[in-house]
Amino acid sequence: MPKKKKFKLPSPNDRQALLSERRNMKMAESAHAYVRGSTSKFYEWLDGIEGHTLPEGPAIWICGDCHTGNLGPIANADGRVEIQIRDLDQTVIGNPAHDIIRLGLSLATAARGSDLPGVTTARMMEAVAQGYEHAFDRSSHRSVRDTKPEEVRVMMKEAVRRTWQQLAIERIEDIEPSIPLGKRFWPLDKTERIEIDTLFRQREIADIATALRKDADEENVTVIDAAYWVKGCSSLGRLRYAVLLDIDGGAVEGDDLCLIDIKEGVKAAAPRYSDADVSKRMPRDNAERIVEGARHLTPWLGERMRSARLNDRSVVIRELLPQDMKLTVEQLTQEEAIKAASYLAMVVGKAHARQMDAAQRRAWVSELRRAKSKSLDAPSWLWKSIVELVSSHEAGYLEHCRRYALGSAS
Template sequence: MSSENPEILNLKQLKQTRKDQYAFGRSLRKNCSRASHGKFQVTERNVAELHIERTRGRIEELLPIRYQRILESPFTHYRGAAGIMAADLGVQKSTALQIQICGDCHLMNFGGFATPERNIIFDINDFDETAVAPWEWDLKRLAASFTIAARHKGFSKAKSKKIAEIVVSSYAKNMRKYAEMSALQVWYEDIRFEDMIKSGNDTLSKKLDQKRLEKASERTPHEKEFEKMTEIKDGKVIILDHPPLIYHLEDSKQEAFLNRAENAFLRYKETLPDDRKVLLENYKIQDVAVKVVGVGSVGTWCGVILLLSDSGDPLFLQFKEAYESVLTPFTGKSEYEHHGQRVVNGQRLMQSASDIFLGWTSDNSGRNYYVRQMRDAKIKPVIETMNFKNLVHYASSCGWALAQAHARTGKAAAIAGYIGKSDKFKKAISRFSVAYTKQNKKDYYALLTAVEKGIIKLE
């Protein structure tokens, strides 16, 4: 075909298209300047009512566990207050450049896990609140989480402010890198956990992370969980009760629960590719139990399913109830009617490698769930043991992973164009993070007061 055909783009025109994307990003500053992101006014609000509203319809007897976890510190409160922050971000000025975002992008929602090829990568690992929304909302929540964590660990105000800048600097640097790649190059990118370790500059931390990597890689899938989480009762392998965090329902309720799980499992399999369906044919459901997970998620219907193959190999699948994203009131309704499908598709788009058993389903009452493997070689961050140098390295790694996840949506050049190469955006996000640290602390003590007044029950 002739290269003069106007419908055929040559390489020069493609390069110009990228320049156009950079220019489009810069043009967004007219309506939303980079400095404007630093403006946040700390306010009084009825925090207890905001939490109560978010938990309507959840399992009432589990809610005290939720509040106990949230009230451990301002840091844990922040983890459980994604809905509150969504309302704050929703009224702030935004770039209006919408992409698929995580929606609850804080530092504890990153970590290492195994790919289908059994490589251990570092990536975002929680997508309950994923939605199409302004890209900077993820970055603001992530940067603020590091400032709050730094204050929680007793680091100075200056260091706590600095660490938010490190998150943004890493995000911006890597976004510029991804902006120059082709779409396929970005899609093939991942962050190997080993490469993340090497990028640090603390020898002791490197050794500890290397040990964690080796430990996560050495066992066959689900071997460790099978040893810790099961027992033999009446000649049958079942999930070991550990109330109130893992437990079976009483008698007839448990039988009905297992029946519902089996029906939901059949619907779940229909959301998987044909090869995964064939793989699951090797396994049969042995048991199902309720499992309490997370901080903000406590009270939703979550559980674990134990499956065994004919040869006795275990497989643990975790199902988790999926609600409407906390961002929806500020972004508009999701294109997906099923919230489990919203979570799964958002995760598949943003993660460099997703769980092979990731799928969605509904139970007999119409509740939405998503399903995935439980703890597949998972490496979780241990914030309590980190010194400031470790926290800086982790902040840089999270900024890198977020940039990669956002770049997969195809808007890397526009985002890089908006951020630019000056310090304006970085400084603005650090000011926001400091202000939001104060807001979160105020909200935490307001919730404590609600407990003292009996508005929130811990028992």
């Protein structure tokens, strides 16, 4: 049996080329993966749809990259867990219709990956419209628990039971107080390590680790280990670090340790409203924009995030909790697909609705319901967008595979 080739750790100078190659290969894995990694192309294609007119929603914070992988269980300071938007890199004050379409496209490509018939995709778009509107219905007292698809219920139960040890094994493949270098974690240069150590000497940054722990003191927070984190798809190529903190100087495990994710904030591809009032409300700094968007869309996550400067770049810093998980929507039955579409659209709708007053909510729902056809209980603007975007993404995905994966597969 041939020996497994040992992975050679790259130097910091070699990172960019390797990360770019890895990102291209990840996007070639499936059409659904391509959707997750092609946010900028999504908005290019959306803008280029002939005769395309979208409803103009109120100026609120939107996710901007609202695919299924950016939703999942999130915990708050009291240990409660809910499915919420979990990645806000693209957040801007913009048109909420963009989030609905982005979610619809993600669900449609997941349905195609599950070999579901086209009629299921049509029913899923109906479910998206209905689930989203349901979030704005304050008179409804239907239990959210009853609307969760089985896959979401299972994940929620798992999230509630998860421990720090499970988080460590999943994220850093170890429960020892160190970050093992390998394919997922690469070495830092001396300057990076010094800057990270210096960063967590700032009380406002160190309090990320102490905010969720009673009797913890920012002055006792120390960096045990740090590494460059090869993580995500669209974020590959940006600065990304994993940092292991000791909270009380004991370096034991569990509550004494804290895993921090540092990610570079870059310019959003999602279009923003250009109104002067919007410009005043949206920070110019990219990391500050992301944190502010999180506070409006996902308050439980926003309270665990900070913005800072590292290596003269804008970065977002957040603590990872055991309950924070990525929602995977891969192989679905027809019934599961429709339930998932309705439920996830309702999650997004709630994030939008909490930012609107009663008059705005009524006007927005009325606008959403316009142009529904007799044959499909979904707005024509949503259905037309999904049909044309699925076609564009299929062509883009195949061309991406030809350019980046064909040589590697031969």
